[in-house]
Amino acid sequence: MTAKTSWFQKLIDRPRKPYANPYVGGVILGLSLFFSLLLTANGLGASAIFARINGFLVNLVAPHHVDTVPQLIKVAGGSKNPFNNWITWEVIGVILGAFASSVYFGRFKPETPRGPKVSEKGRWVMAFFGGMIFLYGARMARGCTSGQVLSGGATLSAGSWLIAMVMFAFAFATAALVRKLWN
Amino acid sequence: MFPLASITALGKVGLAIVEILIGIGFAVGLEVSGFSDSFVLTGQFYFRNGRVIKAMFTAIVVSMVLVFGSVALGILDYDVIWVDPTHLWPGVVGAALMGIGIIIGGYCPGTSLVSSTALKKDAWFFVLGGLVGTFLFSETEKLFHYFYNSSDYGRVTLMDVFHLNAGAVVFIMVVMALVVFWLNEWAVNKLKREDSQPYATPRWAAAATVVVLLVAAGVWAIWPTWQQRWNQVAAKQAPLLEQRQVQVSPEELATTLNKTKPLQTVIIDVRDDYDYNLFHLRWSRHIPLNALESAVPELKAIAKETPATVFMIVSDGEAQATEAWKILAAYKVPNIYILDGGLNKWIEVFGEEDLAEGKIMEAKAAGDQEALDYYFEAALGARYRSADMLADPDNDEIIEKIQDKFEPKIKIKGPSGPAGGGCG
Known part of the structure; x- marks a missing residue:
């Protein structure tokens, strides 16, 4: 009576392998960033795709509104296609790479990582609000961990190094204030 | 590259x-x-x-x-x-x-x-x-x-x-x-x-x-170093110096400063404090030769902000200005020029009244090429008639007189390369 498992279930059921040495992960990240700067003149990015999806969605619902908001004009004003940008291709690569790597190493599993004292739903609520705060900040700072800290850090931008330090300081301070979330 | x-x-x-x-x-x-x-x-x-x-x-x-x-x-x-x-x-x-x-x-x-x-x-x-x-x-x-x-x-x-x-x-x-x-x-x-x-x-x-x-x-x-960078670009840039394509005559500089065409002229005076205090052109920026390298990012930022910017390098004669030109060329600062004959020639062309008033006196004794050929009554900086052509009441008349008397050298080259990028 063995039910035939679906291909999707097979991907999920692959045995979980431990994570790699993070220094090795760092070298892979560093090489990707270097080749990005060398070949395309751009660094790595991530928060920009949120801005472009946002521009796309607002443009669907209220196309006239787009042309009154400076942040939206930049990505979707007039007849601009918000996805006509290098970041779109990079994010397609990110999704492909994340899929391949997580499947190969058996970490492609529907689950909710969380601290021992937090319920699954509680974690979802925190993730939602955390994402909201983070992206609000990322738009304010004109870039996130990848655009500012990694790319700006490697190209020695003064502002990016300041952002990196402030971000780490606030992360450590916040972590101390909300120990129960993750311990 | x-x-x-x-x-x-x-x-x-x-x-x-x-x-x-x-x-x-x-x-x-x-x-x-x-x-x-x-x-x-x-x-x-x-x-x-x-x-x-x-x-x-x-x-x-x-x-x-x-x-x-x-x-x-x-x-x-x-x-x-x-x-x-x-x-x-x-x-x-x-x-x-x-x-x-x-x-x-x-x-x-x-x-x-x-x-x-x-x-x-x-x-x-x-x-x-x-x-x-x-x-x-x-x-x-x-x-x-x-x-x-x-x-x-x-x-x-x-x-x-x-x-x-x-x-x-x-x-x-x-x-x-x-x-x-x-x-x-x-x-x-x-x-x-x-x-x-x-x-x-x-x-x-x-x-x-x-x-x-x-x-x-x-x-x-x-x-x-800047010398090594210069060696990399010398094949392309050195002929411009030798064929005198970047040496701009005092007449052309004066005309450029006066013209209302959309052109920003940044005069960079690379001499030491002493000579600068004796006489310099009004509106010039004093960046001594030994500080020029560290000013490169700032100059590039100006060029990026206003692509129609001309950098005019000025010294007593031409030797120091030529050295400065090589430094800026090595770092690929765009649209750089040298004042032909330096301030000595400038005073020769425009200093008539200052000389007549005795504020500036001729002293062509120094055999050294890179020194001022004049004595100055006092260290008046830019407070000479010839140092500030724009303030001269006879300005229009002067410009009228000189505006066809030179072979124009200044050509503006636009920026190259992609403008965008990052977390846009």
Whole structure:
């Protein structure tokens, strides 16, 4: 009576392998960033795709509104296609790479990582609000961990190094204030 | 030279493929480091593990050393690649929010995309919240539009802040990263958390440290001086000097300063304090020859802001100005020219009245070419009639007289290379 498992279930059921040495992960990240700067003149990015999806969605619902908001004009004003940008291709690569790597190493599993004292739903609520705060900040700072800290850090931008330090300081301070979330 | 060569060669389709490959590398680097799991990622901030600091700083060190190594070898053009511009205060406020958000949310934008793909449900909520946050920002930005655009310092690098060359900064950053790695390892081991198993034995760690330090020292050692940079461009640039295509006559400079055409003329006076105080052109910027190299980023920023900018280098004769021209040419500052015959010739052409009034006296005794050929009654700086043509009541008349008396040399070349990039 063995039910035939679906291909999707097979991907999920692959045995979980431990994570790699993070220094090795760092070298892979560093090489990707270097080749990005060398070949395309751009660094790595991530928060920009949120801005472009946002521009796309607002443009669907209220196309006239787009042309009154400076942040939206930049990505979707007039007849601009918000996805006509290098970041779109990079994010397609990110999704492909994340899929391949997580499947190969058996970490492609529907689950909710969380601290021992937090319920699954509680974690979802925190993730939602955390994402909201983070992206609000990322738009304010004109870039996130990848655009500012990694790319700006490697190209020695003064502002990016300041952002990196402030971000780490606030992360450590916040972590101390909300120990129960993750311990 | 990269990246313009590869951008041209790859074309639109080729670049899209390269971006996809880069995205794959980016995601694999994040995934294998454990950042598709918010519990592992936030572990750094309780020193349950040291993964974020290890992976992030390794990534920065590796790409920084490769980028500046390539720049030093003349493979990569640093002026063309995207360097995040500095908006000081919005950057600080945004960074504070990001620091709070990463702990509450458990991810950052890049890792949330990776984790969402790896079916981590909390990451789906992070992405949703992130879209709401982006929406809220674009709708509320008008409330603090002024703040958001304040403290705009443009493309400022750590080299500009510390007045060091990039080779030295790279070396210092690598040493700092090694100290941070060591502190991080120490903190994780000290607290004996579950994930503190070291991957590398001390011997391997020591070997890696030495290798990284040597490579960084190598970048510093091969960092080219301006003379080496000049040698690289001399084949193209030296003929301009020899054929006197960049030596602009006093008449042309005066006309350019007076014309209302959309042209910004920045006069750079490269002489020492003594000569500068005796006599200089009004509106000129005093950058002595030995300080010129560190002023290059500022001059480039001016050129970028106003592409129709002419840099006119001025000295007593031409020798110092020619040296200065080579320095600026070595660093590829656009639209640079030399005042033909220097200030000596300028005074010869325009100093008639000052000479008649006795404020300036001829003293063609010095055989040394690079000295003023005149005596000055006092160190009046720019308070001579001939130093400030624009203020001269007979200005129009003078311009009328000279405007056809020269062969024009100034030609404005526009900027080259892509303008965008980064987290747009």
